[in-house]
Amino acid sequence: MRARVFVTLKPSVFDPQGKVIADALHSLGYDGVADVRQGKYFELDLAATEAGAAKALAAEVADKVLANPVIESYRIEVD
Amino acid sequence: MRFGVVVFPGSNCDEDAHHAAKDLFGQDAEYLWHKDTDLKGADVVILPGGFAHGDYLRTGAMARFSPIMREVAAFADRGGPVLGICNGFQILLEAGLLPGAMLRNRSLKYQCEHVHVRVEQTDTPFTSAARPGQVLRIPIGHGEGNYYAPPETIARLEANRQVVLRYTDPQGRQDDASNPNGSVHAIASICNERRNVVGMMPHPERACEVLLGGVDGRVIFDSVISALARGPERPALLEVGRPA
Numbered sequence: 001m002r003a004r005v006f007v008t009l010k011p012s013v014f015d016p017q018g019k020v021i022a023d024a025l026h027s028l029g030y031d032g033v034a035d036v037r038q039g040k041y042f043e044l045d046l047a048a049t050e051a052g053a054a055k056a057l058a059a060e061v062a063d064k065v066l067a068n069p070v071i072e073s074y075r076i077e078v079d
Numbered sequence: 080m081r082f083g084v085v086v087f088p089g090s091n092c093d094e095d096a097h098h099a100a101k102d103l104f105g106q107d108a109e110y111l112w113h114k115d116t117d118l119k120g121a122d123v124v125i126l127p128g129g130f131a132h133g134d135y136l137r138t139g140a141m142a143r144f145s146p147i148m149r150e151v152a153a154f155a156d157r158g159g160p161v162l163g164i165c166n167g168f169q170i171l172l173e174a175g176l177l178p179g180a181m182l183r184n185r186s187l188k189y190q191c192e193h194v195h196v197r198v199e200q201t202d203t204p205f206t207s208a209a210r211p212g213q214v215l216r217i218p219i220g221h222g223e224g225n226y227y228a229p230p231e232t233i234a235r236l237e238a239n240r241q242v243v244l245r246y247t248d249p250q251g252r253q254d255d256a257s258n259p260n261g262s263v264h265a266i267a268s269i270c271n272e273r274r275n276v277v278g279m280m281p282h283p284e285r286a287c288e289v290l291l292g293g294v295d296g297r298v299i300f301d302s303v304i305s306a307l308a309r310g311p312e313r314p315a316l317l318e319v320g321r322p323a
Contacts, residue, residue: 009182013227016183016261068137068173070180071227 001046003058004077007067008039042066054078080307081107083121087142092128099284104300113145123160123303124151126167138223139169148174160204160303161276165221168278177271177278179228185261189222194259196244196267196281197251203243203270205277208302214251215295217281224280226262233263243277244268
């Protein structure tokens, strides 16, 4: 199965890169973009054949390595 | 006294730290390869600056899995003095030996410049030779030195007097313009609750010779050398070298 892990800074943590991207978009006239948060995206190819197991493994890897729980949160999709 | 300087693939201030300890302060110094599993009898461990393991994923994120880090954690647990400088500070955070995390500098730039930091605490092994409130001029060189921790952690750090150095102006006044990276509470350095593990973003090893533009970093080395020499006065350090 494949797991997609989206890691972003927690809403309470200031995202300097997202802020610069938002400012750049505003300077280009995209006033309809209220805010930008940027993050990281991982695709994991997993040996698991069952969605529950795949998601559990992806979550373990995200907790341990892919995300820093002090500043980041993550979301997982499997298929 | 023996300094142990950990070398990760990508460390690039290891030789500077080794040079300072050995050539400038006349101490014994050993390199500790990240795959080593013993500290070669080190009395103090330095995690130097650089880009350990390329800093892929996050700064310091991979280094915490190096075998030597288990030994460093056990040494810290026994009360041994550990100093993380720049990338070494980032590694201590990722390894959970110090609380918090680093964000990109608010400028989004890699900043390489001299800054001023005020000594907030002198009861750590790395600041014991400094005066409280002493202002040090020491260089920084980092892209991710914007210290962050959740408000409750910051409150605990302040209550426990764990903020060791703060960015200030040359007179020791805290203002936003003197904060080079946006760190919360202008934090440049913290210690653990036991006070034997210290992380700092500025590079004291680059400020130990007049030729290099200043000697304010010497007080960090002077501190740990004299702290260990008078060990019996310092309960936390008495346990150095004792088996876990």
